[in-house]
Amino acid sequence: EKVKFDYSKAINFIGEHEFENMRPMLDVAHNLLHNKAGAGNNYTGWLQLPEEISNDELEEIIRTAEEIKGKCDAFIVVGIGGSYLGARSAIEMLTNHFHNYTSKDEKQTPNIYYAGHNISSTYLAQLIEIIKEKDVCVNVISKSGTTTEPALAFRALKNLLEKKYGKEEARKRIIATTDRKQGALKKLADEEGYKTFVIPDDVGGRFSVLTPVGLLPIAVAGIDITNIIEGAKACMENSYNSDISNNYCYQYAVARNILYSKGKTIELLVNYESALQYFGEWWKQLFGESEGKDYKGIFPATLNFSTDLHSMGQYIQEGKRNLFETVIQVKKPLEDIVINEEENNLDGLNYLAGKTISFVNEKALEATILAHVDGGVPNLIIGVPKLTPFYYGYLVYYFQKACGISGYLLGVNPFNQPGVEEYKRNMFALLGKPGFEKERAQLLKRLK
Numbered sequence: 426e427k428v429k430f431d432y433s434k435a436i437n438f439i440g441e442h443e444f445e446n447m448r449p450m451l452d453v454a455h456n457l458l459h460n461k462a463g464a465g466n467n468y469t470g471w472l473q474l475p476e477e478i479s480n481d482e483l484e485e486i487i488r489t490a491e492e493i494k495g496k497c498d499a500f501i502v503v504g505i506g507g508s509y510l511g512a513r514s515a516i517e518m519l520t521n522h523f524h525n526y527t528s529k530d531e532k533q534t535p536n537i538y539y540a541g542h543n544i545s546s547t548y549l550a551q552l553i554e555i556i557k558e559k560d561v562c563v564n565v566i567s568k569s570g571t572t573t574e575p576a577l578a579f580r581a582l583k584n585l586l587e588k589k590y591g592k593e594e595a596r597k598r599i600i601a602t603t604d605r606k607q608g609a610l611k612k613l614a615d616e617e618g619y620k621t622f623v624i625p626d627d628v629g630g631r632f633s634v635l636t637p638v639g640l641l642p643i644a645v646a647g648i649d650i651t652n653i654i655e656g657a658k659a660c661m662e663n664s665y666n667s668d669i670s671n672n673y674c675y676q677y678a679v680a681r682n683i684l685y686s687k688g689k690t691i692e693l694l695v696n697y698e699s700a701l702q703y704f705g706e707w708w709k710q711l712f713g714e715s716e717g718k719d720y721k722g723i724f725p726a727t728l729n730f731s732t733d734l735h736s737m738g739q740y741i742q743e744g745k746r747n748l749f750e751t752v753i754q755v756k757k758p759l760e761d762i763v764i765n766e767e768e769n770n771l772d773g774l775n776y777l778a779g780k781t782i783s784f785v786n787e788k789a790l791e792a793t794i795l796a797h798v799d800g801g802v803p804n805l806i807i808g809v810p811k812l813t814p815f816y817y818g819y820l821v822y823y824f825q826k827a828c829g830i831s832g833y834l835l836g837v838n839p840f841n842q843p844g845v846e847e848y849k850r851n852m853f854a855l856l857g858k859p860g861f862e863k864e865r866a867q868l869l870k871r872l873k
């Protein structure tokens with residue numbers, strides 16, 4: 426079964442001829458990406474990654490994951506942004522919702538925790554409290570090796586491990602994923618003798634989930650990473666042809682640009698499966714960081730339905746008409762429940778007896794799409810057969826490729842992120858980091 430793209434619920438907003446009109450622009454974007462001739466082309470290594478990742482590398486990741494699984498009952502993934510969201514999106518999508526509440530005997534994998542994705546002292550203190558009596562392994566992930574959040578969290582966790590196990594054993598429980606040669610983490614890992622995995626030079630953070638950045642934690646969670654790569658490869662093949670009529674990935678990229686040009690400046694990625702919540706977070710970074718620059722770009726937001734229909738539904742139906750939705754429709758749930766008959770029918774639900782919960786979810790999806798389209802919100806639908814590792818890999822590649830194409834259609838460099846440095850400079854100045862003395866004096870004046 427295939428992942429499909431359906432824009433029939435946006436047809437009031439996008440004419441068929443508009444797709445035709447976009448063909449020349451799409452050809453340009455396709456060639457820029459595939460010939461590595463566009464802006465940011467030195468960060469397009471993700472494009473051929475599913476084919477280039479070697480069996481040896483996959484085996485080494487799997488072997489290390491097995492070792493970690495055997496050694497610990499708490500595995501901590503330390504990273505932020507592109508060094509965090511990919512792994513979490515896969516783990517949340519593909520493991521049991523209550524993964525961390527079941528015993529290791531039952532699931533054969535450690536509990537998974539995250540650190541270094543915020544600067545909350547409360548979060549870190551409570552995490553340490555939860556894991557301190559457990560057997561712990563840590564995977565610290567940072568391409569630059571100098572990001573403050575993961576570096577701070579790692580310092581505290583390293584200290585904990587060294588006190589608990591001694592330096593020798595602690596070093597065997599820490600794995601660093603970082604740059605081939607640069608950065609503080611690379612230096613630290615070399616000095617301490619940690620096992621390391623390399624993030625390829627030509628793959629940026631938000632495009633790195635199919636490298637050891639994502640694959641190692643995902644494998645520790647017991648997920649079949651070879652299937653993920655297979656899925657990505659399938660999408661790579663299906664999205665290779667620049668002819669838009671046969672390429673669902675390009676149809677999505679073009680449709681969202683047509684909608685953007687008509688004032689639909691906010692895209693809501695909608696799911697009806699709670700396992701997709703963090704996939705939305707990953708997607709948000711991918712598109713937000715790739716396209717939001719030069720004072721333009723679609724603003725990406727995510728919604729979890731039907732939950733958010735009870736909070737944001739009103740705005741979507743009747744608020745400012747600058748929205749469109751991209752719905753991820755999962756065709757078959759992993760599990761289902763038949764609704765039982767009740768003798769007294771006090772809750773009035775007997776009309777659903779014998780039906781399944783997923784049937785109700787499906788009707789909620791259909792009803793909502795129609796209502797929102799009637800309310801002036803175009804809906805794009807991406808149909809996914811099932812939430813399996815194969816389709817996870819497929820979707821990752823699908824959105825990465827669509828993002829590269831979409832960015833070139835928009836006329837931006839989709840592979841840089843100059844804007845994220847501004848707050849960091851201010852923060853370093855306010856923290857008193859050496860080298861930021863002048864900025865510090867100016868900022869302190871402004872804060873008075």
Ligand code: PA5
Pocket residue numbers: 505506507508566567568569570571572575629630631714842
């Ligand atoms: O995509 C990006 O550039 C960011 O989200 C980075 O991935 C994030 O800041 C983490 O960077 P690093 O891996 O260098 O620690």
